[in-house]
Amino acid sequence: MEPIAYGPHRDQVADLYLPAADGPAPLVVVLHGGFWRAQFDREHARPEAQALAALGYAVANLEYRRVGAGGGWPTTFDDVARALDALPGLIEDARPGRIDQDRILYIGHSAGGHLALWAALRHRLSNESAWHTEVAPRVAGVVALAPAANLVDAYHRGNGQGAVAELLGGGPRDFPERYAATDPSVLGTADIPIVVVHGDRDQRLPIEMAREYCAKSGAELVELPGIGHFELIDPDSTAWPFVVQALRRCLDRPGRIHT
Template sequence: MSSSVSLRYGELGDQVADVFLPADVDAAGAVPLVLLFHGGFWRAEHDRRHVEPFARALAQEAGCAVASVEYRRVGAGGGWPTTLTDTARAVDLLPSLANAAVGAQIDLSCVAYAGHSAGGHLALWAAARHRLPTGSPGRTDTPPAIRGVLALAPTADLAAADALGSGRGAVAAFLGGNAAAVPDRYAAADPAVLGAPAGRTVLVHGTADKALPVTMARSYAAATGATLNEVPRAGHFDVIDPDSAAWPVVVSALRSIIRRPNGRGSVTVTDASMLSP
């Protein structure tokens, strides 16, 4: 079982994160850090608690620290732009805060972002903040110094997700309207129009995902050069379930980001049933 510590990256109630460490962190020395954003279509009724088993298992299996990040969500002070500014604040502050909290056992030169569903959107957005239009909330002048992004069934195209009605209008609720009504917000928030994120980007998406179709991930990977690992017969939540067939694919994808040089890849259809954890 991994150990954990809770941190605050701001004064507001939802500006918190739980950091999970592998059981043998003392023997391993400094470990990579993964900043993990949970999904739930950016809505307040969904919080980081539902990804805790996944975060704990990922820390142990991949030998890294996993910071499960909370942020303001629609219905509790979130939405445009506060969900994004919380995300930016979290990725800017949590690496040093986490390192201090665990006794300098984190390798600050080996940081990655990860997220599932709406959290996958936030991870992709955070890694592309240097590509935001001038004046956009959260914009930076330089790319983040990260190894890359692990996006699990991400909302990689906000306009497309809104057109599909994903999450019963979740995108419009998040941004305050559709792309025709608030085009400037989509231009500053949609990974599909921002271009390639910093570092190596790897997507894992199930072919049986009914919440967000795998075609969205395929289009994003083709446009940005990201690597896409498709998991046959996997659904939307299988990619964050340590007991699912998608689990070894997810772990392998993370290891490819935090252990290997940055690079660009192609689509891979992975039959997870042929792998072992």
């Protein structure tokens, strides 16, 4: 494991895991969950990152500022946008020839799933947004594991005991422009494969949110019977093979798949 800093703050860092084989490997950027709160950090995604590296991926386990330690609106989004723009080049500088710049994937769990979806849709943001990109981000696909795919819905459901309000500073009536700029469910479709994996026993974020997001966006939904929230990031769980398959499908189906 090798830390790669993408900014001066202690949380502006990603842990890089490289596969044993030499040569360029697909890069998987892992965005951890924890309802965007500071008490949850990238450490709980370490087994996931190590397991993916063992499968032949280069893995960047991303940290970002979170609510309670300088994060929230807008700094959490500043960090994620900055990291995803900078990391491919930074990793190439640190480890020349070890990543395939044309095969970059985002995988995120829970709040990290929200951030992964949002990051892939930054070209859909208004031109006035600081996070807007003129062209689609250079990513081959996104795997979102039990994501907070609809922030307005998550706010009204009270998911994470008020976590969305903490992230954005209030509710959708208070800050409609913040929700419009950060909610994947209103940013339209992507030009890349997106696979949402969600268990039907999830008590943290209900599978109905995933069903509604995929029906609206055209993303693929993989429903896992009998699976809860955290099995999706456990390499020893029965859910893990479906996560690995989702990543492989993203690489096998380049280009536009949504209409």
